[in-house]
Amino acid sequence: MPNTSDVNDFAFSRRKLLTGSAALATFGALGIGQAAAKAPMTHAAAPAVYRFKLGAFEGTVISDGPLHLGPAKRDLFQGLTQEVIDHTLDDNFLSPADLTLEQNTLLINTGDKLVLFDTGVGPGDAFGKSTGRLIANLKAAGVEPGDIDAVVITHAHPDHCWGLGVGAAYHFPNAQIYMTQADLDFWTDETKRSLPLFGSFIDPTRAVLLPLRDRMVFVKDGQEILPGIQAMATPGHTVGHTSYIITSEGQTLFNTADLAHHSLLVMQNPKMKFGFDTDPEQGAATRIRAFDMVAAQKLTIVAYHFPWPGIGHVVKHGDGYRYIAAPMLTAL
Ligand SMILES: [Zn+2]
Known part of the structure; x- marks a missing residue:
């Protein structure tokens, strides 16, 4: 001192x-x-590519670029006071005026298949100029989009499926698409155009997903969709929201998808109702069930929206959890 x-x-x-x-x-x-x-x-940012080993598998986190959502507001983190939101961010050297969520897509090379989990929000500036970087970063990682065998969509929100691309700009010509039928049905349902908050997602999502129907494999809870990759239904954020347990040679990685959007605000207060959940009460119950499992089994997680590259561990702490980022590897 x-x-x-x-x-x-x-x-x-x-x-x-x-x-x-x-x-x-x-x-x-x-x-x-x-x-x-x-x-x-x-x-310019250096390519946002992070590589690690998982047993015999090779994993790469690839960023589509951060989402800047503006001021962190109570309507997104329902149940927290504005004071708690602002102080939590401020105490952790994060700006309450610029709520930032990463988009950590995950590429798994099983040795036999190249499997991409989620695609980011894709081109266009609906979500700001910092997004839409997946394809450039994928190429920087030495992978051509045409090499990908499977694209797993954890749920059909814009920041997870719009990066598939539309029409001539469809990026993954040789991939099968894995997702739940529940999410396809919900997010392409024209009667949901009038929903507050979500209604504007419907038409662009129809344009992305409906032409891909004959490429789709509908995922069921507990199904091993590819060797070493098992689906776990985690509904609430969306009706068909799915997390994945990825295992090779006894090593396991739990892909949480959007069980929690913020490593501090949501993890410290997991009972909160998150504003973008279609069923916030179910979302909270699912979140607690899943993170209790993760903490008890000491699983390594990859979290889509956590600080880059979103790999770490979870321990119980007070009424919630503490997320502990794993040290980033500079050699394999
Ligand atoms: Zn998301």
Whole structure:
């Protein structure tokens, strides 16, 4: 621990540095964003690709880019006060004015099949300019979309299925699509156009999913859809929301999909009613059942909307859970 005078010395020398000639030379001579270094500024994120092993399988988390949802509001996290929401984010160095959810798609190479879980929100700026990066990041990971054998849609929300692409821009010509019939039926139902909040999803989702019907395999609870990949019905967020237990050589990864959208707000308060759930009460009950299982069995999870790359563990903590991000591997 530094003593008070050390801290003051640090503050003093930092201030001196910032007002000194070195700082003036750095900030004064160059325009913002320029560099005199031997490499230029890139002004672009490095490819968002994260690789790990799971027994004999190889996993890669691939980002479609973050969703910036604006201010974190009570109507999304029902049951929490605005004060709790703001303080929780602020105390964790996150901005209450910019609620950010990642889109961590998961690619599993079983050795025999390339299996992609969810596709992000796809092109277009309905969800902002930071999204729609899946295909570029997939290619950066050395995978062509045409190489993918199976696309598993955990549920038919825009940020999970619209990235399949539409018509000539359909991205996965050689893949079978795995999802529940319940979600296909719900999210392509024209009578749901009038629903508040969700109604605007219906027509674009029809355009994405209906042409793919003959490629679809409808998933059932408990079914091993591909060797080592087992479906687990986790309804509430949507009627057919499904999580996946992925196992190879005794190692297990639980793909939570959207059981929780925020690693702090929802995990600390799992009984909350989440504003984007079609059945928020069922969503909360399912969330608690699933995360109790994850905590008891000490499973590794991958969570679609948690901070990149969304891999970690869950322990019970007070009335909720604590999410502990796994250290990121820099070598396999
Ligand atoms: Zn989602």
